[in-house]
Each structure stands twice: as C-alpha cells, then as structure tokens.
Amino acid sequence: MIEIFKTIDGNIQKLDEITTNSWICATHPTPEEILHISERCDIDLNDVKASLDIEEASRIERTDNYTLILVDIPSREIRNGNDAYTTIPLSIILSKDVIITVCTEDSIVLSHFKAGKHKDFNTSKRTRFIYHILYSNTSVYLNCLRNIDKSREDIEARLHKGTKNIDLIELHELESDLVYFATSLRVNGVVLDKLTRYGKIEHYAEDQELLSDVIIENKQAIEMANIYRDILNGTRELFASIIDNSLNQVMKGLTSITIIMAIPTIISGIYGMNVNTDGMPFSDSSFGFAMICTITLVTCAISAFVLKKKGLF
Structure with a gap:
C-alpha cells in the first residue's frame, strides 16, 4: 500500500499524487507499487525493496540522485504462541524532491506522523523529518524495553507461588527480545554516527541538535537493553537456584x-x-x-x- 502525505499550511494532508516535498509511505508494497516508485522517483529498484528483506543490514548508501538510510525498528510478533518483540528494517530514501519510507508493516514509528500528531513536523524540511523518524524509532525502542522489564517483574512476582515451565519459557522469550534489540540498536548507532559525518545531507543547526538527541537516546536504549539483559540473566539464575533448592x-x-x-x-x-x-x-x-x-x-x-x-x- 502506498500513501502520500504533504504538509500544507502547517497540517499534514493526504494526497492522491506524488508532488514536490511530499512523503511517500509504502507499507508492504506490491511489486507493481515498487516499480511505480522506482520509475517515478528515479530510484534503483533494489534500493526501493531493500527493507522488504528482514535480514537486510542497516546502512547508508549514496547515489547521484538519492540517499538511502536503512535502520532497524521494533516490531511485535507471535513466537511460540506468545506476544514477543523482534526488529524489522525500515528504509528512508531522501531524493531530490520527496522522502520515501518503505517497511513491511504499518509501524508505530510512522503512524503518529501520518495522523498529524507530531509537533514541529514538516515534509518540506526533509532532513529534519528524517531525524524526527529516527528519534521516534529510539523512543519506541525505549517504550518496548520498559514493557519487557515490566513483564520480567510480573514473572518474578509469580515466583512466590512456585515456578512453572511457562515462566521459564517466557523468560527465554524476553531474553531473545533483548538480544534482537541490543543488536539492532548497536547497528543503528553506527548509522547515526555516520550521519554526523555525512556531508552529502544538508544540515542546519537545529537539525544537528536533533540528531545529537537521537544519538543520546539511542545510547540510552543500548544501555537499558544491556542492563535489562543482565537483570534477566540474574532472574534466570534465581529461577535455577529456587528449583535446585526445592x-x-x-x-x-x-x-x-x-x-x-x-x-x-x-x-x-x-x-x-x-x-x-x-x-x-x-x-x-x-x-x-x-x-x-x-x-x-x-x-x-x-x-x-x-x-x-x-x-x-
């Protein structure tokens, strides 16, 4: 599905056609839609569909006509019959007159932009818009990490009533979530560091300040993921000790x-x-x-x- 948005008179509006300074949001696009974006915006077909491969690595690529920024974003999935977190790629393509985002699902990272709930957001300020997306991504990571830690606390609270196999399975799933997050956050951090030295994207003073905030938030998310993983390991050891003692x-x-x-x-x-x-x-x-x-x-x-x-x- 392709949706086109543009900031007009300070408000985000949905359009039917691609225009200058518009935002093309492609969610799990069909081959025909991918071809249309590639031909209309003069972008390599492989770059348009890069984020559709869940194993695609985060990176920055520059051509004469556009810049591709690929990062990992949080996503929910069903794993072993339970809700769990994973990460999926999101590509942000900055061309000469439009911004294109491509993802396999409708992520919360972008949903509030489409709903017009984000302040200081303008599709014509394309560099700043990219940094807003990256900031939103790190914020979603932090919220997901807090949810993971709350789930761990709920499992620990059930320890007083006895240990069950389902608790051990849930702990393993939480540990898998943190592994996915920690890995993706580290790779995203490399991309953010490259953006600070990337001279082919026009930066303004306020844009640079926002990028610095994104980097700080991403480092905080990495630290939280590592701390929660250490705590989770301690919880697993506590489970093992309780089982052995019993x-x-x-x-x-x-x-x-x-x-x-x-x-x-x-x-x-x-x-x-x-x-x-x-x-x-x-x-x-x-x-x-x-x-x-x-x-x-x-x-x-x-x-x-x-x-x-x-x-x-």
Missing part, C-alpha cells in the same frame, strides 16, 4: 522418611525370621506385640526428632 528440600524429606520407615522394617524383619522364638525379647509375653510396636513407634519418633533438629526433616 529439589534439595524434597530429596532431604524423602531421605528422612526412608530412614524412619526403615526402623519398623528392620525390627519386623528380625522378628519375622524363621528362628526359635526362645530368647527373642517379649516372645513369651501376651503383650509382646504391643510392646514391640510401642518400641518401634518411640524409636521412629526419636529418629524424626533428631532429623528435625538437624534440619533434614
């Missing part, structure tokens, strides 16, 4: 029960041997069975008390 407690309890149950087994085994009853304690007493049972119960009680004092039961 297993140890169960094994100690079972061992103690086995020791206690062995006492009546030994006594009954001795008295059950096919030997002469002469000389066997209480064999001649009419209360012998009751006395043996009493001694057995007392012995078991003493053993349980000793094990309890030693913390084994």
Whole structure:
C-alpha cells in the first residue's frame, strides 16, 4: 500500500499524487507499487525493496540522485504462541524532491506522523523529518524495553507461588527480545554516527541538535537493553537456584522418611525370621506385640526428632 502525505499550511494532508516535498509511505508494497516508485522517483529498484528483506543490514548508501538510510525498528510478533518483540528494517530514501519510507508493516514509528500528531513536523524540511523518524524509532525502542522489564517483574512476582515451565519459557522469550534489540540498536548507532559525518545531507543547526538527541537516546536504549539483559540473566539464575533448592528440600524429606520407615522394617524383619522364638525379647509375653510396636513407634519418633533438629526433616 502506498500513501502520500504533504504538509500544507502547517497540517499534514493526504494526497492522491506524488508532488514536490511530499512523503511517500509504502507499507508492504506490491511489486507493481515498487516499480511505480522506482520509475517515478528515479530510484534503483533494489534500493526501493531493500527493507522488504528482514535480514537486510542497516546502512547508508549514496547515489547521484538519492540517499538511502536503512535502520532497524521494533516490531511485535507471535513466537511460540506468545506476544514477543523482534526488529524489522525500515528504509528512508531522501531524493531530490520527496522522502520515501518503505517497511513491511504499518509501524508505530510512522503512524503518529501520518495522523498529524507530531509537533514541529514538516515534509518540506526533509532532513529534519528524517531525524524526527529516527528519534521516534529510539523512543519506541525505549517504550518496548520498559514493557519487557515490566513483564520480567510480573514473572518474578509469580515466583512466590512456585515456578512453572511457562515462566521459564517466557523468560527465554524476553531474553531473545533483548538480544534482537541490543543488536539492532548497536547497528543503528553506527548509522547515526555516520550521519554526523555525512556531508552529502544538508544540515542546519537545529537539525544537528536533533540528531545529537537521537544519538543520546539511542545510547540510552543500548544501555537499558544491556542492563535489562543482565537483570534477566540474574532472574534466570534465581529461577535455577529456587528449583535446585526445592529439589534439595524434597530429596532431604524423602531421605528422612526412608530412614524412619526403615526402623519398623528392620525390627519386623528380625522378628519375622524363621528362628526359635526362645530368647527373642517379649516372645513369651501376651503383650509382646504391643510392646514391640510401642518400641518401634518411640524409636521412629526419636529418629524424626533428631532429623528435625538437624534440619533434614
């Protein structure tokens, strides 16, 4: 789908045709739409569809007619039946008279621009518009990182009720999200650093200040991703420790029960041997069975008390 926008009298408006200083927003474009953009704006076909490859690397490329900026943006997906985050490419093409964005999905990074909710946004100020998009991208990353950390806190809160396999799976998914984010943010940071030294894009003082803000926000996002990943690793280790400790407690309890149950087994085994009853304690007493049972119960009680004092039961 292709949408065309242009700032007219300070307001963003949707157009039917491509005009000078307009913004062409291509969301999962068809081959025909890609060909149309390529021919109408004199852009190489491969560059127009570069972001449609989810494995495409972030970079900056310059030709005589346009500049291609490719960055990774956050995206939601269903992974193992659960909501998860990943990253997808977004290409920003700065030509002589228009700006083109191409992405495989309608991202929140661009949605508020199309809705006209972003202040100080003008399609005719193309360099500044690019930096606004990059700033919006880093802001979305930060929000997603906060959501990931909140999900981790919810999982930790459930630790008090016991560990479940689903919690371990969710922790693994969160760790995968952070790996995707950290990798993409680092590559985006390289692109941003190149933009500061890129002399083929016209910069103004206010544009340079905005780019500096984008770089600062991107570095903050990288730090947050690394911190949250370290915390998540600590949470995983906590899960493992709790599971090991619970297993140890169960094994100690079972061992103690086995020791206690062995006492009546030994006594009954001795008295059950096919030997002469002469000389066997209480064999001649009419209360012998009751006395043996009493001694057995007392012995078991003493053993349980000793094990309890030693913390084994």
